[in-house]
Amino acid sequence: MVVNTCGFIDAAVEESLEAIGEALEENGKVIVTGCLGAKGDIVRETHPKVLAVTGPHATEEVMRAVHEQLPQPHDPRVDLIPPQGIRLTPRHYAYLKISEGCNHRCTFCIIPSLRGDLVSRPIGEVLQEAENLAKAGVKELLVVSQDTSAYGVDIKYRTGFWGGRPIRTRLAELARALGELGIWVRLHYVYPYPHVDELIPLMAAGKILPYLDIPFQHASKRILKAMKRPANAENVLERIRRWREVCPDLTLRNTFIVGFPGETESDFEELLDFIEEAQLDRVGCFAYSPIEGATANELSGAVPEAVKEKRRERFMVAQEKISAARLQRKIGRELDVLIDEANETAAIGRTSADAPEIDGVVHITHAGELKAGEFARVRITGADAHDLQGTAI
């Protein structure tokens, strides 16, 4: 068994260690990979019986460890791995990783020490992978990285080639080219640098999905400064207003941290005022978790656990009302839905506003012939705080 791990927050470390323990109990032959493997000896100290431990992005090392246990039999079929590779996601959507690492140093985060500075993948390679996936039947690409808007900064937006055509290694150019594939393209982890404004007309024109996942993390300038967040000086509310003017269907998904060291009741209320004013569609909120090695741990003013949790609850109650009201406005509309699961009578799918696994879904009745991986036109008939209900047309 190969266990892929996360070494970010304490809860993820615990979960990873537990998964390794379970794998050892079940099977006994376990290779550990992923970020936790790069964090000192913690895996070996906790589970000395694991066969090998590697860090992230270590396919070769993992395969070497696998073949030490299971010598590779001669099998010509292994040469027949399809050009789109082998994925763990369902056939109809795929993650497209455009870069690795991050040049920022947010004080609560240790990703740069685990993954290093930003390294952008060549744009030709990324587009080729996307094209192969589209040809293999993928209907939705989820563009991911640690800092999607910074794509190409490390290589000075070098010009690459796709199908013989020159294209700069830059997010707007990448999004425009991906938009030509005729499938859904959804952008995640987009920091609101000024050039993000260039993406909104592409969304309004239907080239890429009108969806922006922006980790705002807070609204108080003081806290954002202590977090050393990138692009925190921008006037976010004004920009959201302008984005919605250009693209009224824009869905904003955002994450926030409450209870960061030094966060006062008034900082927290500023955050509540912000979400009220911004009327964000989808929101995740985490109570601050001190991560070993993060510089924020040295900041004074640690917020007690109970206060953090209370603030998280208050935040979620406020956001739930906003989310429910925004979903109510969709009742009566006809929307395109990508079906994730279907049987004879019912189906579950997602609109452009819903990324898989993290956002809501549409529960569809009278599903008829609907099949997973296909698009359907659905009339929205109901909504709760997170999900929609609808009928296939």
Ligand code: SF4
């Ligand atoms: S932008 Fe900040 S939070 Fe995101 S990966 Fe980089 S350092 Fe971590």
